[in-house]
Amino acid sequence: MPPVLTLASGSATRRQMLEAAGLEIAVAAARVDEESVKAALLAEGATPRDVADALAEMKAVKVAAKTGGLVLGADQVLEAGGALISKPENPAEAVTQILGLSGQTHRLLSAAVLVRDGAPVWRHVGVARLTMRTLSPGFVEAYVARTWDEIRHSVGGYQIEAEGIRLMARIEGDHFTILGLPLLELLNYLVISGEIEG
């Protein structure tokens, strides 16, 4: 079977989510300077939600220009106290970020945009709220030291599907959104639009 869509993301987690759901997909990571785009959008007063949505669209449009067909772009951001928190660049930054989120509620926003023939045909931003336990610096330092290789590509410095669950007191919202893609909404669109069987 030909692929249903091209995933414009290098994220192994997103690829696994789509493949686990039984979709045939192609993958073509988009080269977008995310940090520059993010900084420019925030300087213009964009909200974290706007940033995630714009980056998802940008990635999809960029890949679609090469591949054609149906292309899925995705982006996830973390918002705490109205501010956007970026991926940690090193273990020390991860420790600082997690201690900043400790005892607090933050939001993960996962945007997805489907592009066909260069134009967006569907978009959705999933939102989940996570509350961390009050964590001791020693615990967080040991956690980051143990898991850095896995968490370095994760918004917020944790993977909920691994030891990151140990940081949480409460989780509200869709698991797939937390993993980085609002899968259920995407699948429902693909069924309704006749792209996949349902």
Added chain:
Amino acid sequence: MPPVLTLASGSATRRQMLEAAGLEIAVAAARVDEESVKAALLAEGATPRDVADALAEMKAVKVAAKTGGLVLGADQVLEAGGALISKPENPAEAVTQILGLSGQTHRLLSAAVLVRDGAPVWRHVGVARLTMRTLSPGFVEAYVARTWDEIRHSVGGYQIEAEGIRLMARIEGDHFTILGLPLLELLNYLVISGEIEG
């Protein structure tokens, strides 16, 4: 490190959830005639929630009598329209069950009981609500034929972490509860009671 607890369940999914969270566990599946116990409890007027909770405790107590220490029992039931739906025994039954749930909302209840020195010290029943899309018989028959080896041990005849997501229109509630164990609540108890670091 010695195991934190013994999991009184042969479920690979529950084992993987606990290990992914970084817990050292032992495993000792409990031999309980679940169907007989379930039938007896329902005949006495027990609710699906009572059944899941009683089976989780029974498994934990049975294993604890042999192993000692902290033992975790778990059970999951599916409730639709007030009735308890059991695991399908064959593909035809799975098709019938899924078509019965099609277009409807059902609940998954995941009970967990921790036993120490033969007595329960903690218990929780997590509840999630799932709404299936309106599915065609042909789609469901093909789905069951394709996935029977994976879904045969799953309450409801689906695995949300695999192609089962394709059956759903809406999911409300905790992902770990859907997988069969209220992991977050369990971990929080283990931290508060000093069994694991936090």
